[in-house]
Amino acid sequence: GPGSAGREIVSIAYDVLRSQLAVAHGSDVIHVFNLNRRFIPESRPDPAFTSISIPDHHPVGIFFGRDQAEGRSVWSVGRDDGRILLIELDEATGLAIGAAHINSEQDTLVVDDVAQGPSLFRLTDESVTFLKNLPILSNNEVPRSVHFHLEASTAVVTGSDHGLVYILDRPTAAEIDVLETGRALPVQVVDAGRDEGGAAIIVCSHSDEHASENELQVWKRRGAEMFINQAPAANAVTATSSNDSTKFYLLLGV
DSSP: OBOTTSOBEEEEEEETTTTEEEEEETTSEEEEEEOOTTOOTTOOOEESSOOEEOTTOOEEEEEEEEEETTEEEEEEEESSSOEEEETTEEEEOOOOEEEEEEETTTTEEEEEETTTEEEEEEEOSSOEEEEEEOOOOOSSOOOOOEEEESGGGOEEEEOBSSSEEEEEETTTOOEEEEEEOSSSSOEEEEEEEEOTTSOEEEEEEEOOTTSSOOOEEEEEETTSOOOSSOOOHHHHTSOOBSSTTOSEEEEEOO
16 A cells, blocks of 8 residues: 555565564665564654665565575565666566565575566575576466465465466476366465464465455365364365365365
């Protein structure tokens, strides 16, 4: 939504260890704030450093990198310009980027190349190195959310413009699973993580701008224990993945 100065906030990131908040505006401005650890009511954050204005750079994601002695690095991923920025480092990828997600422990970034699907990059303080593409079927060049997933982030999860959610193996780019959401509409991955028992979970939703509402679907890795508060049986399996040996099943949604 719009900030106090009328600028749209497009991405935020929070560093729990250092209580810092990074905020990226759609109008090429990035701020990093020090937050009060005691959360005093009505207190204002202190700027960690002077706000940065980067001409012609419109972020789709902002992230904290690996924790180092001098602090955490801050990365910004641009949309139309396809640039990946580390404060004073600026690398052009040549891509139109729809979304991004970072694995700070592995210094790895995945971005949505709207022309073909996820692309992986290695991040260092000196450079951004392209690793590989994980191509998927794409009918239109629309933004798709991307997430690292599964043990040691060995998979990448991405939405699509045709109602399928792809779970891709990072080393081989092979399809681990393809989730059929039941509607041939653009679908975004809202989150990819784990439940209280450690089972892999994927949350997705269609992004139909003409619908009055877009319901969430929750998928869970097959063979894992059910939620403590399980969804009603009528909702538990109303859609399936594209093959009988699916790794995930629909736990909640339509």
